[in-house]
């Protein structure tokens with residue numbers, strides 16, 4: 001058993017400091033007491049008598065996370081004892097939590113994503129964290145649209161994860177590249193870890209939560225320490241062409257938020273709120289017919305299922321990482337289960353609609369928790385369909401959209417389904433798939449349970465649905 005306490009003289013303060021740890025926490029005591037959850041410890045090394053501890057933490061409560069190094073001279077232990085102390089600490093910080101040390105990473109950076117700061121953020125903040133964690137890096141900057149698709153299509157099975165320094169658009173490209181890989185199932189087993197530097201960073205929000213969703217150091221920590229989480233993805237078939245979608249398909253008002261505001265990219269996230277207000281002023285109905293193969297329509301039951309599942313996930317031991325290689329027979333992309341003429345068990349909604357939005361993962365952006373009861377791997381797609389109602393009711397419901405209060409709007413239909421189909425009733429309209437513009441033409445969507453893999457700090461989506469609002473008396 002390694003010695004649990006070390007005394008070092010801190011280089012910064014020259015004070016004597018005690019270092020100790022439990023299974024879950026590293027504690028540094030030098031007058032102050034600094035407690036660092038073991039999950040946030042990423043490195044420890046000894047150079048002669050100097051000990052260097054590295055962890056990701058906030059300096060002050062309101063600060064973003066950052067890489068912190070605690071350096072000092074060992075006072076009370078032989079080199080061998082210090083090395084054993086370091087090894088036990090690192091074992092608890094990594095293997096003890098089911099995480100491999102020194103991950104091999106493919107890093108794909110879109111220099112043009114969002115406000116074009118991806119490269120600078122990677123160099124200044126992300127790379128030092130990954131290097132401190134002894135990760136090996138194979139970095140590529142995309143040079144054009146479609147580049148990430150090509151990289152994913154031919155990716156070799158030699159990486160523990162792909163780090164996507166960009167927005168949701170690049171994730172969409174990578175998953176579609178996997179679908180055209182010669183071994184698609186094995187390609188989908190490579191975990192993706194987003195670092196939010198795009199305009200739309202819904203995936204980061206879903207994995208890291210509202211507090212950390214835009215924190216690039218928290219995203220880097222997820223790259224180093226995240227656990228594999230299987231997630232459903234969708235096949236969207238339109239005019240015989242099959243596209244993989246991982247996040248959302250939006251029509252009507254909701255699509256206008258995304259694609260009607262492309263030219264306002266400079267606004268950053270504010271562009272979605274602008275799109276929303278503009279859409280509310282126009283208040284155009286969405287000319288589509290929606291049909292779906294439903295599994296659940298009861299909002300209370302969906303909340304209940306989410307709660308039970310969350311409790312199970314929190315109790316779970318460290319999950320075994322999914323194996324990267326499948327047998328030959330299992331490597332083909334799953335065939336489609338639902339034809340475009342399939343009507344058995346399908347329902348058609350015969351109401352004029354203001355918008356239809358379907359997807360996976362609670363958040364689509366900071367301003368909108370559209371699918372609060374979404375589960376990563378239930379094999380279902382969550383669909384919201386808003387029948388035309390009064391402008392004031394819609395505005396009121398959108399007011400609570402960041403917290404998912406939209407869900408409780410009584411006129412909003414919330415459907416969990418295996419598949420759905422949309423037929424446009426007019427040639428004019430907008431369709432956004434994972435935030436990208438698609439032709440406004442008939443399409444069908446079905447789910448593939450647990451096909452893709454993400455790195456996650458929790459093993460579930462980091463979002464808490466708003467409770468049912470109390471009725472006014």
Ligand SMILES: Nc1ncnc2c1ncn2[C@@H]1O[C@H](COP(=O)(O)OP(=O)(O)OP(=O)(O)O)[C@@H](O)[C@H]1O
Pocket residue numbers: 110111112113114115142143144145146147166167168169170171173197198199200201435
């Ligand atoms: N070097 C490049 N030059 C121009 N476009 C690129 C380049 N690399 C990738 N792209 C394209 O940029 C698009 C946007 O990517 P991404 O989602 O990462 O950023 P974003 O700012 O969030 O954009 P969006 O809001 O459109 O999703 C992708 O469709 C991708 O094809």
